[in-house]
Amino acid sequence: MSTILITGTNRGIGLKLTEIFAENNWEVIACCRKPKNADKLNEIAKKYNNIKILKLDVSDFDSIEELSKSLKEKKIDILLNNAGVYGNNKGQFFENIDYKSFKDTLKINTLAPLKLSEVFIEHVKSSNNKVIAIITSMMGSITLNTDGKEFIYRVSKCAANMVVKCLSNELKEKSISVIAIHPGWVKTDMGGKDAPVAPEESAKGIYNVLMNININSTGKFIDFQGNELPW
Numbered sequence: 001m002s003t004i005l006i007t008g009t010n011r012g013i014g015l016k017l018t019e020i021f022a023e024n025n026w027e028v029i030a031c032c033r034k035p036k037n038a039d040k041l042n043e044i045a046k047k048y049n050n051i052k053i054l055k056l057d058v059s060d061f062d063s064i065e066e067l068s069k070s071l072k073e074k075k076i077d078i079l080l081n082n083a084g085v086y087g088n089n090k091g092q093f094f095e096n097i098d099y100k101s102f103k104d105t106l107k108i109n110t111l112a113p114l115k116l117s118e119v120f121i122e123h124v125k126s127s128n129n130k131v132i133a134i135i136t137s138m139m140g141s142i143t144l145n146t147d148g149k150e151f152i153y154r155v156s157k158c159a160a161n162m163v164v165k166c167l168s169n170e171l172k173e174k175s176i177s178v179i180a181i182h183p184g185w186v187k188t189d190m191g192g193k194d195a196p197v198a199p200e201e202s203a204k205g206i207y208n209v210l211m212n213i214n215i216n217s218t219g220k221f222i223d224f225q226g227n228e229l230p231w
């Protein structure tokens with residue numbers, strides 16, 4: 001059985017990804033900040049015996065290291081960095097930037113996926129699939145940005161895209177594929193009620209993308225429908 005570790009699985013896209021991988025017979029290490037309060041995730045885990053729920057706040061780097069040690073010899077075929085935040089809504093705009101929120105957002109959206117990749121590198125390297133993916137966003141694309149605004153979120157996801165590019169170059173010799181995925185504009189707490197894509201559709205698309213990744217696709221920025229996006 002192949003294994004995927006997903007962060008931020010108690011709601012939104014991460015919850016649906018957990019369900020889809022579990023129903024496709026993957027072992028899912030479903031990480032979230034508060035397992036006891038993760039009602040929907042616990043409900044799904046009752047249906048499948050291949051979901052293991054573990055506590056992880058990705059902004060707590062000591063706990064990332066502890067998690068890695070507790071999973072010692074575990075092979076992780078896909079490390080899927082999904083957990084993310086938008087940052088303070090009101091503090092996203094020029095002349096009113098919330099720098100405290102900016103720093104917190106960078107830690108979660110940008111630094112944590114890098115830290116997880118460092119700490120879990122041996123787990124991924126020893127697996128069959130050898131994939132690291134980060135859910136970034138089209139809003140992190142420099143080419144597609146014609147609007148400005150939303151500084152905190154855009155900068156954090158743009159920098160996460162660069163993390164992907166750097167990792168893909170460095171890890172190619174270890175045969176590890178690293179990609180950035182845009183999940184679409186998705187109807188979740190973050191995406192809001194006007195978003196056109198349902199979480200199930202996004203998660204199914206991401207599942208298909210991840211099933212088709214190999215070393216030839218490393219270093220790419222791909223959306224949930226499999227289209228390549230410009231950095």
Ligand SMILES: NC(=O)c1ccc[n+]([C@@H]2O[C@H](COP(=O)([O-])OP(=O)(O)OC[C@H]3O[C@@H](n4cnc5c(N)ncnc54)[C@H](OP(=O)(O)O)[C@@H]3O)[C@@H](O)[C@H]2O)c1
Binds near residue numbers: 009058084189195
């Ligand atoms: N929705 C969209 O339209 C859209 C578009 C582009 C990209 N994305 C990206 O897709 C990913 C998932 O987004 P979503 O729409 O599912 O958002 P969401 O519904 O707001 O869910 C975010 C998830 O991230 C978790 N999280 C936040 N901070 C965390 C931390 N410090 N440690 C561990 N988990 C943490 C949340 O857990 P808690 O419940 O504990 O807060 C929650 O499980 C994010 O990276 C987001 O930036 C979303």
